[in-house]
Amino acid sequence: MSFFDLNITKILEDLNEENVAVADQLEQVATSTIQIQAPPRPKKCCKEGCKKKLMLSDFPCKCSQIFCSAHRMPEVHECSFDFKKAATDELKKRLGSAVIGKKVDTI
Numbered sequence: 001m002s003f004f005d006l007n008i009t010k011i012l013e014d015l016n017e018e019n020v021a022v023a024d025q026l027e028q029v030a031t032s033t034i035q036i037q038a039p040p041r042p043k044k045c046c047k048e049g050c051k052k053k054l055m056l057s058d059f060p061c062k063c064s065q066i067f068c069s070a071h072r073m074p075e076v077h078e079c080s081f082d083f084k085k086a087a088t089d090e091l092k093k094r095l096g097s098a099v100i101g102k103k104v105d106t107i
């Protein structure tokens, strides 16, 4: 075995060790990402007393609870999400960017 061969072997060994470390990190990242992406999804409607099973097409409300088609509307399930505040915030945001846009135009 020549000196050159020895060096290559050493480099490959080093690379392998690094790859293992990177793979470990990737696995950790992947695991934590999956946990964030898949919160426990309730099987039944979140409305108290309602035992209706949820369909896959049922999507969570803004209050992050999932309801059956009968209780999906915010006013039916006494939604805790503040729609008024959200609408006001959205309006403020739009007005804010409009004002900024005007300023930029004037300059």
Ligand SMILES: [Zn+2]
Residues within 6 Å of the ligand: 045, 046, 047, 050, 051, 052, 067, 068, 069, 070, 071
């Ligand atoms: Zn329901």
Ligand SMILES: [Zn+2]
Residues within 6 Å of the ligand: 061, 062, 063, 064, 065, 074, 077, 078, 079, 080, 081
């Ligand atoms: Zn809601």
